[in-house]
Amino acid sequence: MVPVNELIRGFSLYQKEYEEKALEVLRSGWYILGKEVAAFEEEFAAKLGPCSCAGVDNGLDAITLGLTASGIKEGDEVIVQANGYIATMLGIMQCGASPVFVEPDEYYELDAARIEDAITPRTKAVLVTHLYGQATRMDPILEVCQKHGLDLFEDCAQSHFAPYNGKNTGLFGKASFFSFYPTKNLGAFGDAGAVVSTDPDIIQKVRVLRNYGSDRRYHNIEIGYNMRLDELQAGLLRVRLAHMDELLANRRHIAGRYLNEIKNPAITLPATAEECEHTWYQFIVRAGNRKGFMEHLKCEDVASDISWEVPPYLQPCMREKFGYKEGDFPITEEICAHIVTLPMMEHMEEDEISKVIDAVNSYRE
Numbered sequence: 001m002v003p004v005n006e007l008i009r010g011f012s013l014y015q016k017e018y019e020e021k022a023l024e025v026l027r028s029g030w031y032i033l034g035k036e037v038a039a040f041e042e043e044f045a046a047k048l049g050p051c052s053c054a055g056v057d058n059g060l061d062a063i064t065l066g067l068t069a070s071g072i073k074e075g076d077e078v079i080v081q082a083n084g085y086i087a088t089m090l091g092i093m094q095c096g097a098s099p100v101f102v103e104p105d106e107y108y109e110l111d112a113a114r115i116e117d118a119i120t121p122r123t124k125a126v127l128v129t130h131l132y133g134q135a136t137r138m139d140p141i142l143e144v145c146q147k148h149g150l151d152l153f154e155d156c157a158q159s160h161f162a163p164y165n166g167k168n169t170g171l172f173g174k175a176s177f178f179s180f181y182p183t184k185n186l187g188a189f190g191d192a193g194a195v196v197s198t199d200p201d202i203i204q205k206v207r208v209l210r211n212y213g214s215d216r217r218y219h220n221i222e223i224g225y226n227m228r229l230d231e232l233q234a235g236l237l238r239v240r241l242a243h244m245d246e247l248l249a250n251r252r253h254i255a256g257r258y259l260n261e262i263k264n265p266a267i268t269l270p271a272t273a274e275e276c277e278h279t280w281y282q283f284i285v286r287a288g289n290r291k292g293f294m295e296h297l298k299c300e301d302v303a304s305d306i307s308w309e310v311p312p313y314l315q316p317c318m319r320e321k322f323g324y325k326e327g328d329f330p331i332t333e334e335i336c337a338h339i340v341t342l343p344m345m346e347h348m349e350e351d352e353i354s355k356v357i358d359a360v361n362s363y364r365e
């Protein structure tokens, strides 16, 4: 069976380097907030573009800390796309703020044309998620934010090094939030995340908040958290970061073959906007009869998945809190009813890619 993803492949690609780094950190005797975290923060920021970075324990906490450090608080509203991932909404809610949903565009990204209708006197910000690895078209979103005096934030958990007009996602907003969950394009071997900003004061505040609210040892200036990135994950992330260009090229190669060779009128391929680049965190197609298509793939020995079947506003916790119901966001519900995730990972053999293509092409509705 060709898997949708298989993390051991990513490990095997640079196994010796990962093992050496793990041993180096273990033997160093220093495990929390040391030279590996500092070096990762510097190297990640340097590769992204002009910005500063604070490593934290995961992507959800990056959102919570980054928004808090940027002044989002109880009672505020933050606009997000209705087909985004639940963690983005949870991060907003951890700050006491509320997510307000708008429908996505034809690229599955936040539709700038729909933002104005969602603005209320409580709206403080727009939080864009660059979904599936593709950069969102930022100019029209920046324009609406400027017009209404809203802050812009970016959830880059799925879009490491995906540029819009040549500039990396993560460099457009007041602060940006990264996850290094193991499946991500830059994945750790456990939980990890980061907040990035061009404003050093926000990053300094995140550094304080992540470490019990302390600006120096045993001196607490904020009601803080323990949301630190650890040395082992930071060290392993540095190894992977050094290979980032090859890893992204592998994904682009797989996606390129899918886009050129999948030819089946029953299957809709993903589209990429001209100004945006796709880094193929996930390769998402659409099928009219999803169940039938996924069953066919399984019979052809190809695994597939759905990212995700239930939109965040219809999850039980959100229905209960905000009273959302089916039909509130029909474009999102149509997407969630038909999307299928094809195999995409750090390394695939050519015959595996061909097997996926043949399986998709042999499907009949």
Ligand SMILES: Cc1ncc(COP(=O)(O)O)c(C=O)c1O
Residues within 6 Å of the ligand: 058, 059, 060, 061, 085, 087, 088, 129, 155, 157, 158, 179, 180, 181, 191, 192, 193
């Ligand atoms: C868009 C998005 N935001 C936030 C997160 C949360 O990241 P983490 O799992 O590291 O907390 C994820 C992770 O899957 C994500 O895909």
